[in-house]
Amino acid sequence: MSCPLPNHLSLQFARFQNCTETTPMAGKKIICVIGATGNQGGSVARRFLQDPRFTVRAITRDPASAKAQGLKVLGAEVVQAELDDVATLEVAFQGANVIFSVTQYWEPFFRPDCRAKAAELGISCRRYAYDVEYRQGKNIADAAASVVSTLDDNGFLVSTLSHANKSSGGAFTELYHFDAKADVFPGYVADKYPALAAKMSCIHTGYFMTSYQILPGSYFNKQSDGSYQMRFATAEDRPVPHLDVTSDTGNFVYAVSQMPPGKDYMAAGSTVGFGEYIKLWGKATGVPVSYKQVTFEEQVADSGDPDLGVEVTHMFVYSDSPGYDGGMNLITAEDLRKAGIDCPMTSLEEWISKQDWSGILAQ
Numbered sequence: 001m002s003c004p005l006p007n008h009l010s011l012q013f014a015r016f017q018n019c020t021e022t023t024p025m026a027g028k029k030i031i032c033v034i035g036a037t038g039n040q041g042g043s044v045a046r047r048f049l050q051d052p053r054f055t056v057r058a059i060t061r062d063p064a065s066a067k068a069q070g071l072k073v074l075g076a077e078v079v080q081a082e083l084d085d086v087a088t089l090e091v092a093f094q095g096a097n098v099i100f101s102v103t104q105y106w107e108p109f110f111r112p113d114c115r116a117k118a119a120e121l122g123i124s125c126r127r128y129a130y131d132v133e134y135r136q137g138k139n140i141a142d143a144a145a146s147v148v149s150t151l152d153d154n155g156f157l158v159s160t161l162s163h164a165n166k167s168s169g170g171a172f173t174e175l176y177h178f179d180a181k182a183d184v185f186p187g188y189v190a191d192k193y194p195a196l197a198a199k200m201s202c203i204h205t206g207y208f209m210t211s212y213q214i215l216p217g218s219y220f221n222k223q224s225d226g227s228y229q230m231r232f233a234t235a236e237d238r239p240v241p242h243l244d245v246t247s248d249t250g251n252f253v254y255a256v257s258q259m260p261p262g263k264d265y266m267a268a269g270s271t272v273g274f275g276e277y278i279k280l281w282g283k284a285t286g287v288p289v290s291y292k293q294v295t296f297e298e299q300v301a302d303s304g305d306p307d308l309g310v311e312v313t314h315m316f317v318y319s320d321s322p323g324y325d326g327g328m329n330l331i332t333a334e335d336l337r338k339a340g341i342d343c344p345m346t347s348l349e350e351w352i353s354k355q356d357w358s359g360i361l362a363q
């Protein structure tokens, strides 16, 4: 890579050269993928690796990890960067035509050392994780702004969620994992970096279909008669978006990259109520099922961890009204297909039929 670097970046660039596994091919576009070893970023990296016009630069804290090495085998460059260190991001983004951004609320929420720090600070782990996610999102935006001139017109593709506090007129003041994202994407970017905001697309992601693993007591609660009950604080028939995150995030983001910038999207393969979800699950597994709309307190109790319970139950109530998307008019996969852009997505029914449910059914 021969692009000149500002002096303050030269040291990090040396690190970048050390970590880069392959050199970008001349004439290829570079997509930098944050979180490339994770669910969303991994899906995006794999999708763009299928397009020979792109070099995929996979960003990770640990280039030696098995997941990072797996991406290298698939043809990605693997580059070390830390979301808490903006200088490493500025280096990793050098020459980028496209940046895919994702931030992770749940790692600082669950990590024992983060819980200890939150306790030291006298704040909840929920608030602590908000602060980390917000700070890391800002770092991504600051670093992306430093390379805005090389980005494509629609070159800043960010994973985000709706702003619960604003969308609800102040009714939801502590849905932290929504507002930490929305406060930066689009909030901070629009306020601080108009030129970057002009190249941004905001991609909201639906409920991951895999989320039952985090909340088994709410998704599939075994009853004394042997049936399974789904129990959320959301009305049974309130439609919510569902996403096969590892298979479909890449397809969706790849489709969005073919659109003009400045639009807001919802990545989902199905938009159906949880009542429909449990019926589909019962049909696929052959077991009797039911749905119960529970109270806030009941859902918290089902979660097994009060902090997790409170954080997610706010989301399930918010999903009821004003809605998971905050009432925004978001562009869907169907809209993209109508615009002539290929955007294959997995329906909830298809996804359920492909899972191994023996672990849940053995309970």
Ligand SMILES: NC(=O)c1ccc[n+]([C@@H]2O[C@H](COP(=O)([O-])OP(=O)(O)OC[C@H]3O[C@@H](n4cnc5c(N)ncnc54)[C@H](OP(=O)(O)O)[C@@H]3O)[C@@H](O)[C@H]2O)c1
Pocket (backbone or CB within 6 Å): 034, 035, 036, 037, 038, 039, 040, 041, 059, 060, 061, 062, 065, 081, 082, 083, 084, 102, 103, 104, 105, 106, 107, 161, 177, 205, 206, 207, 208, 209, 211
């Ligand atoms: N569960 C749901 O239903 C749902 C629905 C919508 C949105 N979400 C949101 O999805 C987000 C998580 O996305 P995901 O599932 O794709 O996450 P993930 O699988 O945990 O991946 C997160 C990635 O971020 C990277 N990362 C984390 N901290 C980093 C740091 N300090 N510096 C550099 N890289 C870092 C990690 O890479 P390395 O470890 O390799 O460094 C990892 O690959 C959360 O914020 C959540 O709120 C979840």
